[in-house]
Amino acid sequence: MxxxxxxxxxxxxxxxxxxxxxxxxxxxxxxxxxxxxxxxxxxxxxxxxxxxxxxxxxxxxxxxxxxxxxxxxxxxxxxxxxxxxxxxxxxxxxxxxxxxxxxTPAEKNTSFEKNFQTFWDTFNDNYAFFKERNINWQQVYSEYFPRVKKLKTEPEFALLLREVVGKINDGHIRLEIPDSLIPKMNQITSKPTKPKYEIISDLQKTYVEKIKSYNNGVIQWGLLKNSKTGYIVLTDMNNFADYIPEAEQDSKDFRKKYEAVSETKTPLQMFADELQGVDNVMKIIIDDFKNTESVVIDLRFNGGGYETVALKFLSYFITNQKNILSVKAKTKYGFSESQNYTLISAKNSYRKKVYLLTSHNTASAAEIFALGSLSYPNIVRIGSPTAGIFSELLWKELPNGWEFSLSNEVYFDSKSKSYEGIGIPVNYDMNYHKDRSAFLNDFYSNDNFVDKALEKVYSLEK
Structure with a gap:
């Protein structure tokens, strides 16, 4: 560095x-x-x-x-x-x-010992959060390598790696296991009573009027009923480029059409298009909210995307330039030198009170938005702490061809504090469940939809 x-x-x-x-x-x-x-x-x-x-x-x-x-x-x-x-x-x-x-042309190596060694070495060199996740990585090697030597089948090896990943409990660690092995792994998945898009729909029916949408609902906005408060829900921090005509933005094949255009772009052009899309939609939203006295930004259902998109959005809700965060990366020999990031307010930013809603499902790039918000006292956070996974996913590949990712970047706030594993705190805690299904189901009480966070906003606005 x-x-x-x-x-x-x-x-x-x-x-x-x-x-x-x-x-x-x-x-x-x-x-x-x-x-x-x-x-x-x-x-x-x-x-x-x-x-x-x-x-x-x-x-x-x-x-x-x-x-x-x-x-x-x-x-x-x-x-x-x-x-x-x-x-x-x-x-x-x-x-x-x-x-x-x-x-030398790489040949697929199916040795469980060599694949585990590569997996362990890669984490040893590049994973940044053993201390924060309370993991003794050397002890993991001592416990699991003797078991690896006794394995007979690929499903057994896949289960073992998943067990190790489960110990770390980091949502940015992914294992891309061949589909043919998954049914043999006795995976248990839980499904919410309703998917998030239905939750958002019920929320809007109950609390929001004059609703508008862009790019198949990646961002939706309107006004909280009986108030002078705007409401924005962001479901992802990507898919904002202006690739699809307005008349086709709510079509069932929106994602397919969007990706078809995106794949024709170079990565840098695609990133630039995403940011331009944010500028385009925020120009409309700022104008729609010109008579409001406050705004709610709902990131409770946002699992991430591009950090540049998240910070571009944040720039529309701040009033002055600040150094809001720093980043360093784990290396084989320690950490790289920190890089500071300074955020500049958008030209026509929203300059009134902001309520930021978060949950334990607010993750990755959405958390970087929340991290940046710590530097601005006009932003009040309501909900529950975020997921606590900030790093970009560093993708690697095992000698047998399986791919995996890990977290190698450490994000800090402007006071050099990291929130990895604990998430960005809130000013008003709604005690949301960490379990995703329980969190989503908690919006319903005796078949009535109730949003505790928005009710809190109403009380604060009185």
């Missing part, structure tokens, strides 16, 4: 300009080892290959046109800083060549 902390501001990604600069800068050519993340970048003129590296394999994660994937922040002889379209810059140090393992 650079020895200077990076101060980031919200900016528009202009891939075409970056492309010209990159193609004219031969210093970019060569091989670059990323600090943390277990990855290596190979650049040749305008193209790149991005490798995932572990103790046994080195595979291309993604490749293509460099200008469409990264913005060059700075380039020196031995230090390259790139931005992938998020709020965290990636730092790379030059290498003389790719490791030999990257030049």
């Amino acid at each position: 650079s020895h200077l902390k990076k101060i980031f501001t919200f900016y528009t990604l202009v891939a075409s300009i970056a492309g010209i600069a990159q193609q004219q800068n031969p210093i970019l050519n060569g091989f670059w080892i990323q600090e943390g993340y277990g990855r290596i970048l190979a650049i040749k003129d305008s193209t790149y290959a991005y490798y995932n590296l572990d103790n046994m394999t080195c595979k291309v994660l993604v490749d293509g046109n460099l200008a469409g994937r990264f913005t060059v922040v700075s380039a020196k002889e031995n230090l390259l800083v790139l931005n992938p379209g998020g709020i965290v810059n990636y730092n790379f140090k030059r290498a003389a060549s790719l490791p030999d393992i990257c030049s």
Whole structure:
């Protein structure tokens, strides 16, 4: 990492300009080892290959046109800083060549011992929260490796890995197990009485009027009945690009049409389109709320998406520029240097009281919105603490081909406090259940819909 902390501001990604600069800068050519993340970048003129590296394999994660994937922040002889379209810059140090393992075609290795070793080593090098999750990782190895040696079948190995993941209890750890193995794993899933879209529909029927929607309901807004309070519900922090005509935004195949357009874009252009979509819809919402005295932002049903989208939305509900958070990444040798993030208020932001509703289901990028809100006293949080999973998902692959993710980034508030595992606290606690089904079912009492958080908003507005 650079020895200077990076101060980031919200900016528009202009891939075409970056492309010209990159193609004219031969210093970019060569091989670059990323600090943390277990990855290596190979650049040749305008193209790149991005490798995932572990103790046994080195595979291309993604490749293509460099200008469409990264913005060059700075380039020196031995230090390259790139931005992938998020709020965290990636730092790379030059290498003389790719490791030999990257030049050898990887063969699938089904040895349970070698796959477990790769799994354990990757977490040992890059997982950031053993202390916060009260996990002794060396003890996990001592307990599970002897069991691994006795395994006979893949379903048994899959169950064992899931058991280890369950101990960590981190919602950003994912295991992509082949479908053929899942029925043999006796998975138990619980289903809510009603899905979240029905909960939101009943909420609006009970409490909201003059409802409007954008992009198949990813954001909906209106006015709380018998009040001067606006209401916004955000169900995701993605899918905001203006790709689909308004007349088709509520069609059953919206997602299919949206993804078809999105897949034609480079990653940087797609991220830029998402932010432009936020600007477009917020211009309408701010105008609709010009006569309100307060606004509710409901993130209780939001499981995340893009942190840049979350912070773009937050910029419309603040009044002044502040350093709101910092991020550092776990590396094999410790942690990278922290990078600070400064949020700038949108030009025509909402400048009155804001009520932010959260639950234990408010996760990831939605939590980063909540994290940023801690710096602004005009934002009052109601509900329950958030899920406590902030990091981007760092995806890796086992030698047998199974993919998994982990949390390698630590987010702090402006006072250098981390909320990993405990979530962002609220000012008024509604004591929501942590279990998702129980949380959703709790909105109903004797067949009547009651929203404790919105009732609290009404009482505070009296």
